[in-house]
Amino acid sequence: MKKVHSVLLEAEKIKDWMVEIRRDFHMNPELGMEEFRTRDKIVEYLQEMGIEYITGVAGTGILGIIRGREDGKTIALRADMDALPIQDEKAVPYRSTVPGKMHACGHDAHMAVLLGAARILKGKQEQLKGNVKLFFQPAEETVGGAKPMIEAGVMEEPRVDAVLGLHVTPEIPAGEIGIKYGQMNASSDSIKIILHGKSSHGAYPQDGVDTIMMAGQVLTSLQTIVSRNVDPRSSAVVTIGTINGGTQGNIIADKVELVGTVRTLDSDTRSLVISRIEEIVTKVAEAMGGSAQFIREEGYTALINTDKIVDIVKANAEKVLGLDKVHVLKQASLGVEDFAYFAKESPSAFYRLGCRNYKKGIIHDAHYCLFDIDEDCLVIGAALQVQNVLSLLEEEQWSY
CATH class of the missing domain: 3.30.70.360 (Alpha-Beta Plaits)
Known part of the structure; x- marks a missing residue:
């Protein structure tokens, strides 16, 4: 029997907590630059975890930071916050309660993954050589919150050495990921x-x-x-x-x-x-x-990944999930993603987190009224982001 990686076990322990967070966000979606309740809930979670934060970044954005026991690199993790103007037609208990608004692109999952990763990393704070920044970004679907957050200074003091992001995708089964070298989005x-x-x-x-x-x-x-x-x-x-x-x-x-x-x-x-x-x-x-x-x-600039950072994500995913769970994507998406602005500022990797499950009927594309995720992917996302941070904070792993 294959031994389960320790970071996956840590993420599994907080799965119910992440699911609860994701479902709360899913039931209470807010559009770009209107994420006031979402912001307040994230602040509550950060306060409960004892994580330092700043609000009002580019409007409804939040910057969190976990400072390690000694100086080192600073790694940023990003999650987008906004929903879409789509009526939720799913017959599930956590269906959107707001008419005409829905988390149809998985940003609710992204926030839950980031909060899960933050909780695990906060528990390892005394072991960290360096810092972890948490970017909760508004308005990815509309005006784009990444560029205003950068202009507000989130990449500085301390300077971000690398930034990581992910996006759920029904094109890949839950438990697996997709990575792309070089050009990722148009x-x-x-x-x-x-x-x-x-x-x-x-x-x-x-x-x-x-x-x-x-x-x-x-x-x-x-x-x-x-x-x-x-x-x-x-x-x-x-x-x-x-x-x-x-x-x-x-x-x-x-x-x-x-x-x-x-x-x-x-x-x-x-x-x-x-x-x-x-x-x-x-x-x-x-x-x-x-x-x-x-x-x-x-509009948005093209998203181009940094190959050395993708190498680290790939190695970690193979170690945590298994060699057969990591797909190297051959073609870039002609869809856009404003994580691209973070990627222009620092070495980066943006990857796809599988969320499809045929047996559960979770098969619908994003931006569709029946879109949903297999919530097992929350565990995978949190575990990988934690492992990626730990690897990137190790001096010998990479340098720029």
């Missing part, structure tokens, strides 16, 4: 295209400049960016999600608005795609006798 940009033409009666199209036709040409031309301008070995997505224009079926439309998103995995491709969109939009409009406005709103 960058994002929101785009708005406003086409201007000239209105006229539909019976006399020669007197107008038709922005409906112009929009059709723009849409067709935008599809050539990925297929003909982006290196096939790179990745990019250009999606137009809404199109609005016109007032009557017999009137040539003088204005059309298109709104979409761009996803890329590296800065060069990002610049190329944005440049080509603006060029196509402007020149197609001019060629058809109209004009165009192109508005770009820069």
